[in-house]
Amino acid sequence: MFLAxxxxxxxxxxxxxxxxxxxxxxxxxxxxxxxxxMGVINxxxxxxxxxxxxxxxxxxxxxxxWGSILLAALIIGAFGMLFESTLIRPLYRRIPEYTxxxxxxxxxxxxxIVRRIWGDDAVRFELPERFSGTLTVxxxxxxxxxxxxxxxxxxLVLALVWFLINRTxxxxxxxxxxxxxxxxxxxxxxxxxxxxxxxxIGSFMAGLAGALAAPVYAIQPxxxxxxxxxxFVIVIVGGIGSFWGAIVGGLLIGIVSSLMDLLWPPAVEMTxxxxxxxxxxxxxxxxxxxxxxxx
Amino acid sequence: MNRVVRSPLLWTALVLAILPWLLPGANxxxxxxxxxxxxxxIAIFALFAMGFNLLFGHIGDxxxxxxxxxxxxxxxxxxxxxxxxxxxxxxxxxWGGADSFFGSMALSLALGAALAFLLARLIVPRSSGIYFSxxxxxxxxxxxxxxxxxxxxxxxxxxxxxxxxxxxxxxAQSYLNASWHFYYFSAIVIFIALAILWWVIESPFGSVCHxxxxxxxxxxxxxxxxxxxxxxxxxxxxxxxxxxxxxxxxYQQSITPDAGSIEYSGRVVMMSLxxxxxxxxxxxxxxxxxxxxQNDVSQITKYWEAVIGAVFVVxxxxxxxxxxxxxxDIEHYGLRSAVQRVFSRRARLETEMAEEVVxxxx
Numbered sequence: 001m002f003l004a005x006x007x008x009x010x011x012x013x014x015x016x017x018x019x020x021x022x023x024x025x026x027x028x029x030x031x032x033x034x035x036x037x038m039g040v041i042n043x044x045x046x047x048x049x050x051x052x053x054x055x056x057x058x059x060x061x062x063x064x065x066w067g068s069i070l071l072a073a074l075i076i077g078a079f080g081m082l083f084e085s086t087l088i089r090p091l092y093r094r095i096p097e098y099t100x101x102x103x104x105x106x107x108x109x110x111x112x113i114v115r116r117i118w119g120d121d122a123v124r125f126e127l128p129e130r131f132s133g134t135l136t137v138x139x140x141x142x143x144x145x146x147x148x149x150x151x152x153x154x155x156l157v158l159a160l161v162w163f164l165i166n167r168t169x170x171x172x173x174x175x176x177x178x179x180x181x182x183x184x185x186x187x188x189x190x191x192x193x194x195x196x197x198x199x200x201i202g203s204f205m206a207g208l209a210g211a212l213a214a215p216v217y218a219i220q221p222x223x224x225x226x227x228x229x230x231x232f233v234i235v236i237v238g239g240i241g242s243f244w245g246a247i248v249g250g251l252l253i254g255i256v257s258s259l260m261d262l263l264w265p266p267a268v269e270m271t272x273x274x275x276x277x278x279x280x281x282x283x284x285x286x287x288x289x290x291x292x293x294x295x
Numbered sequence: 296m297n298r299v300v301r302s303p304l305l306w307t308a309l310v311l312a313i314l315p316w317l318l319p320g321a322n323x324x325x326x327x328x329x330x331x332x333x334x335x336x337i338a339i340f341a342l343f344a345m346g347f348n349l350l351f352g353h354i355g356d357x358x359x360x361x362x363x364x365x366x367x368x369x370x371x372x373x374x375x376x377x378x379x380x381x382x383x384x385x386x387x388x389x390w391g392g393a394d395s396f397f398g399s400m401a402l403s404l405a406l407g408a409a410l411a412f413l414l415a416r417l418i419v420p421r422s423s424g425i426y427f428s429x430x431x432x433x434x435x436x437x438x439x440x441x442x443x444x445x446x447x448x449x450x451x452x453x454x455x456x457x458x459x460x461x462x463x464x465x466x467a468q469s470y471l472n473a474s475w476h477f478y479y480f481s482a483i484v485i486f487i488a489l490a491i492l493w494w495v496i497e498s499p500f501g502s503v504c505h506x507x508x509x510x511x512x513x514x515x516x517x518x519x520x521x522x523x524x525x526x527x528x529x530x531x532x533x534x535x536x537x538x539x540x541x542x543x544x545x546y547q548q549s550i551t552p553d554a555g556s557i558e559y560s561g562r563v564v565m566m567s568l569x570x571x572x573x574x575x576x577x578x579x580x581x582x583x584x585x586x587x588x589q590n591d592v593s594q595i596t597k598y599w600e601a602v603i604g605a606v607f608v609v610x611x612x613x614x615x616x617x618x619x620x621x622x623x624d625i626e627h628y629g630l631r632s633a634v635q636r637v638f639s640r641r642a643r644l645e646t647e648m649a650e651e652v653v654x655x656x657x
Contacts, residue, residue, distance in 0.1 A: 097357040108604030273437045284421035
């Protein structure tokens with residue numbers, strides 16, 4: 001009986017970890033594409049995630065549940081493009097560290113704006129009645145939205161991004177640009193436009209993750225800094241500029257930290273960092289990282 | 296004579312001596328306690344930021360986690376002074392507490408140095424550039440969660456309160472409890488630390504650091520072991536935040552996990568950049584501006600951080616060399632060309648070409 005219970009708890013936490021990992025992947029992959037192609041460390045990426053959640057929360061009464069999620073992601077994506085073309089673009093001639101400095105400053109501003117508009121306290125985005133049920137498979141029950149829809153949508157988006165990067169012309173340019181942006185520019189590609197587009201895609205993914213997470217996690221102004229640091233850890237674990245790195249890193253950290261919740265709750269927040277420390281010892285560039293990128 | 300007048304150490308001593316009067320609105324004869332407190336904060340953060348800046352401004356590595364050394368120094372001092380009783384595994388560790396400034400300073404430095412030694416060997420040789428910034432950020436977060444989560448040892452979220460200021464040999468027990476006395480006591484400690492920092496920057500070691508900042512590859516070709524210099528610079532720059540943390544605990548007489556948070560790391564980054572990174576005084580000026588802004592703006596709006604963020608963003612975009620750097624530019628190029636250089640790439644090229652021509656003339 002005892003063993004059965006723990007096994008049951010184990011599966012539960014494992015699935016929780018997968019859900020969390022999916023959101024991590026969405027956020028981290030967006031950051032990683034931006035970082036890999038442009039060498040921009042976007043500290044405000046966590047703010048885009050947070051803004052996605054808040055915008056979806058505000059739009060929900062107007063356009064309905066799915067509409068609010070899609071629209072929030074699109075708004076954040078467009079906002080990201082505006083952000084890149086006005087604030088980040090002047091910094092490309094400088095060393096990459098300046099992008100971290102700039103986006104750190106803007107993250108402070110975004111946090112205060114959110115506090116000004118939505119207040120200091122957490123808000124709750126209620127899941128519609130029809131999605132709050134469970135799906136029964138065999139004798140296990142899965143929350144319909146959290147474990148089925150959220151995971152399904154994420155996999156769909158990841159597949160689309162994979163297709164975009166690996167099977168389209170734009171993707172070819174992105175991949176080539178990650179290796180040698182200057183060469184691609186010389187070949188006549190409009191790199192500034194590509195950069196803006198990629199930044200938009202990355203922001204879209206962060207906004208989408210935020211909107212999808214909104215009904216499941218509490219939405220509060222401290223979300224941004226919590227998530228951005230974890231996202232950095234995932235990118236370091238997976239390796240800068242690597243598609244599969246972000247996926248493996250996100251799942252690894254999501255699952256292990258959820259399981260840690262069973263084993264030793266005080267250490268949950270530390271899990272990601274410990275995994276990172278161990279992986280850095282073995283592979284300094286992360287699991288799938290390439291040496292010499294942006295160093 | 297000229298050398299003495301232009302000596303940064305003389306100016307450091309002067310600034311530290313008159314800092315509480317420098318603050319706008321400060322009146323030495325009335326209501327001075329508030330300015331003294333602000334002055335102490337500025338001075339301690341100046342030391343913290345200048346230590347950080349050895350790494351960022353002088354060798355070119357942006358650490359986004361220097362608050363970990365600050366918080367280690369702060370907690371070492373707090374626990375050394377207050378004592379602790381904690382069980383680790385089956386061992387019961389008890390320390391009754393002690394009243395010794397030199398003891399807590401030595402402990403802060405030792406623990407800060409130990410962590411710096413470990414990290415310098417673990418992460419500095421393996422990472423540079425943006426990897427380095429992200430990894431230092433992540434490791435600082437580990438230290439932060441340690442102080443935040445280990446309730447029995449560090450007091451958790453509430454931290455440690457009611458920490459007595461140390462007694463100094465030859466002075467009365469409560470001598471340092473007066474704001475004035477504490478300010479000048481910490482000013483002396485900070486001055487000694489900054490004198491050492493100045494000596495490091497002016498030494499051949501500092502010159503090689505500058506060479507690495509300007510062109511890492513060229514420094515390597517000249518035969519310098521870049522990796523060794525980066526490790527050493529990281530180690531040295533970690534010691535100053537530890538000293539600042541020690542003073543911070545005594546000043547606040549309490550400590551919370553916030554001291555190790557990303558906000559504190561980011562704060563010194565902002566101070567250094569606002570003041571001017573490639574200069575000795577820049578971070579001190581930055582600390583002055585940051586706290587002065589915080590002090591003034593927070594009276595107007597509770598969203599003062601957004602204002603500071605906006606000021607910082609403007610500096611990153613148009614004056615990345617900070618205020619001190621801008622002053623140097625104006626001195627060097629004249630006001631008109633310096634302003635033009637900010638907005639026009641062509642002006643930058645032209646002024647630089649003009650210099651090239653002048654410097655090559657026989």
